[in-house]
Amino acid sequence: MRQIDVSQVSRALAEMAVEANCYLGEDVCGAIARCRKEETWPSAKDTLEKLEKNIALAAERQMPLCQDTGMACVFMEVGQEVHFTGGSLEEAIHQGVREGYKNGFLRKSVVADPIRRGNTGDNTPAHIHYEIVPGDKVKIVFAPKGFGSENMSQIRMFPPAAGLQGVKDFILRTVEEAGANPCPPIVVGVGIGGTFDRAALMAKQALLEPLGTHHPDPYYRAVEEELLERINGLGIGPQGFGGRTTALGVRIKTFPTHIAGMPVAVNINCHVSRHKERIL
Amino acid sequence: MERKEGKMARRLKAPLKKEDIKDVRAGDPVLISGLIYTARDAAHKRLVEMLEKNQALPFPLEEAVIYYAGPTPAKPGQPIGSAGPTTSYRMDPYAPRLLDLGLSAMIGKGQRSDQVKEAIRRNGGVYLGAIGGAGALIAGTVKRAWIVAFEDLGPEAIRALEVEDFPATVVIDSQGNDLYEIGRKRYLDSLSL
Numbered sequence: 001m002r003q004i005d006v007s008q009v010s011r012a013l014a015e016m017a018v019e020a021n022c023y024l025g026e027d028v029c030g031a032i033a034r035c036r037k038e039e040t041w042p043s044a045k046d047t048l049e050k051l052e053k054n055i056a057l058a059a060e061r062q063m064p065l066c067q068d069t070g071m072a073c074v075f076m077e078v079g080q081e082v083h084f085t086g087g088s089l090e091e092a093i094h095q096g097v098r099e100g101y102k103n104g105f106l107r108k109s110v111v112a113d114p115i116r117r118g119n120t121g122d123n124t125p126a127h128i129h130y131e132i133v134p135g136d137k138v139k140i141v142f143a144p145k146g147f148g149s150e151n152m153s154q155i156r157m158f159p160p161a162a163g164l165q166g167v168k169d170f171i172l173r174t175v176e177e178a179g180a181n182p183c184p185p186i187v188v189g190v191g192i193g194g195t196f197d198r199a200a201l202m203a204k205q206a207l208l209e210p211l212g213t214h215h216p217d218p219y220y221r222a223v224e225e226e227l228l229e230r231i232n233g234l235g236i237g238p239q240g241f242g243g244r245t246t247a248l249g250v251r252i253k254t255f256p257t258h259i260a261g262m263p264v265a266v267n268i269n270c271h272v273s274r275h276k277e278r279i280l
Numbered sequence: 281m282e283r284k285e286g287k288m289a290r291r292l293k294a295p296l297k298k299e300d301i302k303d304v305r306a307g308d309p310v311l312i313s314g315l316i317y318t319a320r321d322a323a324h325k326r327l328v329e330m331l332e333k334n335q336a337l338p339f340p341l342e343e344a345v346i347y348y349a350g351p352t353p354a355k356p357g358q359p360i361g362s363a364g365p366t367t368s369y370r371m372d373p374y375a376p377r378l379l380d381l382g383l384s385a386m387i388g389k390g391q392r393s394d395q396v397k398e399a400i401r402r403n404g405g406v407y408l409g410a411i412g413g414a415g416a417l418i419a420g421t422v423k424r425a426w427i428v429a430f431e432d433l434g435p436e437a438i439r440a441l442e443v444e445d446f447p448a449t450v451v452i453d454s455q456g457n458d459l460y461e462i463g464r465k466r467y468l469d470s471l472s473l
Binding site: 044106235270 | 307349353354355364367369389412415416420434463465466
């Protein structure tokens with residue numbers, strides 16, 4: 001058994017909260033730069049240039065890229081040979097988020113109750129997903145999720161007869177209905193199969209994959225590529241002001257499902273598509 | 281006037297006189313200087329509750345500019361943290377009432393309801409779009425910021441912002457033209473030329 005003190009987890013998360021919110025990943029920066037070069041519509045090009053200025057400024061001043069520094073989504077891949085010591089792992093995760101959001105001057109965007117509201121004041125609790133995997137390492141992925149885009153996400157339980165066509169139509173309709181609201185250019189995460197909850201989880205995990213990577217199955221890779229092309233033919237454009245660049249990427253995750261069903265979840269992310277990874 | 285995005289950016293002074301916005305059109309870039317107020321979900325709910333009880337509002341609505349935003353905390357020595365717009369439709373249930381009481385402009389991002397569009401047209405107001413997700417860039421135009429009400433709401437408190445050349449685009453003008461419809465159509469039409 002490998003022993004890991006939970007304070008290491010807190011420390012890592014406190015740092016990752018700041019890094020994720022102030023420094024955009026190279027994959028996203030690269031995609032925005034590429035789209036700016038390829039964009040033919042002048043006002044859209046201009047908007048993309050401003051997004052690049054914002055990315056540079058945020059890094060230079062260590063300032064959040066966006067004021068919505070998100071709900072803290074934490075994905076833990078824990079090796080089964082690991083033994084956590086020094087207290088509750090769950091509490092250590094919340095503590096890391098608490099410290100990162102306080103010391104990093106990040107916004108506290110969490111309310112204690114969904115109906116009765118009331119800001120918790122420290123951006124906790126985090127939303128945590130655990131997975132037990134072979135080995136003696138711990139992988140932590142921190143993904144602050146803004147709700148301008150989260151609110152535009154949808155899930156639907158299709159009958160198998162809806163087929164691939166039904167899935168594609170649903171994804172396109174979700175993006176079109178979202179329009180300017182989720183801060184395009186967006187990233188589209190899709191989960192197909194599993195159960196109701198599994199589909200939603202896969203859609204979120206799809207957003208954590210680096211832009212430019214694809215589903216390992218060529219069948220779904222082709223769907224990802226076709227959907228990206230069709231989404232960028234909708235004309236919504238950066239900020240919804242018109243143009244080609246509506247999405248930076250479409251990523252699909254799949255899982256076996258029941259004979260009676262075909263769940264599809266679409267999780268939308270804005271152009272500030274944030275996630276940082278660390279291995280302990 | 282400053283040349284911007286290929287068009288002359290119109291300079292607007294806040295509080296904003298209706299006559300200053302009657303000629304701006306959907307798609308026009310503008311630069312706002314003066315005093316604007318942040319208010320988002322929870323603050324709007326409270327403002328409307330105060331109106332129900334005939335209480336005086338914490339800032340004058342007449343000719344006001346409301347910015348749908350909840351900034352990040354300011355670092356020491358800075359007036360404000362990141363300060364981009366939040367999605368506007370969540371304020372749709374409250375906006376027509378505020379427009380009818382004299383509100384001149386709302387700054388946010390994203391589509392508005394038909395009721396809001398009608399209230400903008402009826403009152404000669406305007407809806408402006410700031411760039412969503414450009415919070416660091418926009419923060420540079422905020423010179424001073426202070427809380428005027430609802431401090432307990434944290435990021436949702438109402439803040440007065442003194443801004444200089446705050447960049448925005450006219451999304452819905454006083455005639456009800458909507459850039460989200462026009463911009464998309466113009467782009468798609470250009471492809472078939």
